[in-house]
Amino acid sequence: MAARINACLLVGLLALFHTWGVSASVEVNMMDRVEVFKGEPATIPCMFTSSEGVGGMIIQWFYVTRSGEKQQIFYQDATMKVVNKGTQFSDRISVNGTGATGEIVLTISNVELKDELEFICLIKGLTEGTGEGRTKLKVFVTPDSPSIDGVKRGISVSEDGLSKIGTCEVKNGFPKPNITWYRNQTPLRGDHDVVKVVPRITTESSGLFSVTSELSMKVTKEEKDDLFYCEITYFVPVGVMMTETNPINITVYYPSTAVSVWVESPKGHIKEGDSIELHCRGNGHMPSSILTIIHENDKYSLLNNVLVLDNVTRLNSGVYQCISMDTDTFEEILGNTTVFVNYLDPAVVMPEDTVVVFQGEELKATCNALSSLQTHTVWMKHGKEVSTAHSLILKDATFDSAGMYVCVVTVLDIEGMETSGTLNVKVHGPPKIMEPISNEIEESFEGTVELSCKVRGFPTPTVTWTTSDGKLLEMASQIETEGEVQSNVSIKVTSDITAFCNASNDFGTDAVTFNITAKGNGVIIAVIIICILLLAILGSVLYFLYKKGKICGRSGKQDLTKEKSGKDNIVVEMKSDNTEEAVLLGVNGEKQAPNNQ
Template identity: 30%
Template sequence: MESPSAASRCRRRLPLPPVLLLRLGWLFSALCLRPGHGLHTVNTVYGDTIILPCHLEIPNDLMFGKWKYEIANKPSEFIAFRSATKKNVQYDDVPEYKDRINLSENYTLSINNARISDEKKFVCMLVTEENVFEQPTIVKVFKQPSQPEIVSRAEFLETEQIKMLGQCVAKDGYPQGSLIWFKNGVVMQPVDGTVIIYEQTNVDKASGLYTLVSSLEYKATKDDTDVQFTCTVTYFGPAGQETIRSEPVVFDIHYPTERVKIEVISQKNTIKEGDNITLKCSGNGNPPPQEFLFYIPGEPEPIRTSSLYALIDVRRNASGEYRCSLTDESLMDSIIITVHYLDLSLIPNGEVVKQIGEALPVSCTISSSRNATISWLKDNARLRSIPSFSSLQYQDAGNYICETTLQEVEGLKKRQILTLIVQGKPQIKMSKRTSTDGSYKTVACHVEGFPKPAVQWTSTGGVINKAKETKYINGKFTSKVRIAPEENVTLTCIAENQLERTVNSLNVSAISIPDSEDLEEKTDDNRENVSDQAKLIVGIVVGLLLAALVAGVAYWVCMKKSKEVSGEHEKEAAQNIQNLPRSASKHVDKDLGNIEENKKLEENNHKSEA
């Protein structure tokens, strides 16, 4: 384009009439132009409408306006014309812009559906009779590429081996952008033998849009497990440089097994006899090995199987070292398994029948995988010591339990039971007692024996059926009868069980005849009153202590009066001795009679025991 001075010189060389000048102006407008206000640029998004203002002040003597575009090394191409006087618009026959352009009254040019080919210099021309004014505008077209995507991805990556990870593709962008690879957000730079990046650019001939392809070859490590790989496309848009990131991709990293581990799968911390256990063998490689060799104690050859091996109903001989290895036996691991056990032996056990007075040695021994303690129970009550029977008594009978527990092993507990039965022939002792009012006598038959003896009473007059029995405890009980004989009688107690029949008799005097029974009765009554007298004595002592607190104040008064009272008591005691009743002598005679009768009772007891 020529300078203003050149344009003036051009016009001076053409001294032509105005009409001719107008016609020639169209012809030489490309060479002899009047400049505008500078170069303008319009940024447009691909597919949008391009708006190109003229940017020239419309002169009053304007004849018409035109738009053209210029391409380097090619002649200019006019595309639109608008007359200022006739108000009509004409569009040049340019196939590229057919039905796409519009020229407004203010000479603004609009181009629909922006294309890459629209990226040119467009010139607005305003023509008067004397001048031609021009204003160029550069059109820039931008097209955002698609979100980059990692395609042709590897199924897995392997350590120590470089492998094609995938391709990052961003399609249909303009102008040409660039692709960048990232690992966990860090830019990946080419590294010999580890990171190799190939880049490729494809241009669509019809649209002029770019498709970018970046291929990544990568040698992975175990640390790349769960690592996220991404790529970005950086491009220029109307607002400047922008970036779009791909979706992250995680690859399965394959690496060889470096360590083998064997473990016991069990819901319990310890193993006891009868449990089922499962051995698990695993390797730390990826993918993990699927087959292993299990070395089982007592098995001559290893067992080839999957990662699990089950042991059912284990016994104590299953304790030992268990191993597993890879099938090539290159890596191996071992574990010690202890199968806990607990044995208990009670001698004797079950039901044991012994005779009273016999000895019974008892032993309870244990055998276990760990230390265990023994405890004893009798009839569900815990014993403080081990039972020992040098001379069995009826109270020794019962259910004895010997039990032991391994506290460290859940559910490992053993017990055995000894049911001890102590038998004995019936043993009888008889006694009698007269009631307080002397109206009847009670004769008791004290019986020992097991099984419990059946007791029968007889007298001179026949069988007595009104006997009462106490509770049968520890092989002993008492059978009692109450009688009021009018004459002397003989009572017989018969005790019988499966072992023997025992008989004992006792002579009982009539109620009306005083005899030694009264002495015995009183003696028994005196024994019964011992406790009452003891209670009375305690009460008196407590009363005296309380009275002493009060008496201390008037002690000197009491001492004076005590002498007078003492004299009176002595006289009264002497008078009481003289007035003793003659019945006292009778009681002495009666006591002597009872002594003779007790001698006879003792002789009868000795005979029954013999």
């Protein structure tokens, strides 16, 4: 009933406006475009005003097909809202707003690429007034990461025409991405004689675009170190995005104009025995080039532009010439360097090997080594420096002067360059026993003493051990080196002993005495004597007491006549006369013979 009244009122108002002859107007405002990523919802607002007021308007939504026709997708008036069926939007659109506020919004969910169309919002007033607005829906898809692929082969500067540098590709973008080539951060523009960029666009079955771009150039030597990469630009809602590929470089072949040859190692001075590494390189880069090194009458092939000479000698000194030949043109380019191998001959010691001097004499020796550089000579003994000259002078020779001397000749300018020689000095003289720490030794009775005797002399002395009573002692051990003897003996101490270490050679003798005192033998004898005395005293006391009758019975002759306390009681009678006869009385006081005891 209310709907019918509203309808009557609406008809009456229309008639009234028509009767009055007032011209109604409707104004619609919409955005030029709405941008959205594929798969997201798109919101298209429609705002309108009317001189009649905004209530009771008829609202229609359309889209323009690819062929240019208008296709309605939604209708709304004061009594109904209808979504048209059978369109690509039937199940994906919704409209918010009644029109009473002057704003109505079309929402399209899960936007697809085919939704990139123009949408029309049509507003009809209560009279003849009509307004229309249009918005284009733009759909975007971010492309995959781009890739770049450079040519694998080298490019010669002598090639005719343009040479392919590489290919860039970006896939699955919408709208179509753009590719720009760069060389060292400078964009490359097409130039038919120098640079050529060929793009190729592919529309995938999904409707997305894939773009490939191929770069070709006339290559020069200057491009040998250049970096090439691609810049990809693509559109997104309300903006443009950019990404870059990794840079690539190309191998450029170009002929040499000069050749260099040098010693890579060792750095600085070269000495005999070193390994020399010679490098040869042209300033070009051509696979057809052959490098060869020539030294005097020797010709060497190189491996990776390197020649290695092992264990060089002074004969390896001289000029080394490197030849670069292009097998295409047979042109040769030369370069050279000079190598000098320093040398140090073996040390020569005079006198040679072994020298013998007598005690008190003077010895003079020399050491020299021929070298290409200045040398420094040092004489060493037992690792200690004894002289810093070519000559070694030993005055007033002693046994301490004997031994092995090492002459070391060093080239100061080159580390590790040295030679050496030896001189064995022997000093003739009689034995000399090194003074022991102590000649007076105390040891417990029955203990063992270890004696040691160190003797120097040349020829090497003979060592024996004896005692003061002429007894020859057996050595426990003996260590002999040239000109020196270490002799040891073990002695068991049973009394005070005097031992002698005797040394002799062709030039004389020497001896040392060890006095050994046995600790504890006098005390034992004293203890034994005291014990004997104590025993004697104890015996005397016992005998005295016995004589006085203080032991074994009462004093004097007494009858032991106690009453019998039992069957087996024994009575003892002691006599004090000189016979010291003891009579044992049997039971009942009867005398018994001693053998019946």
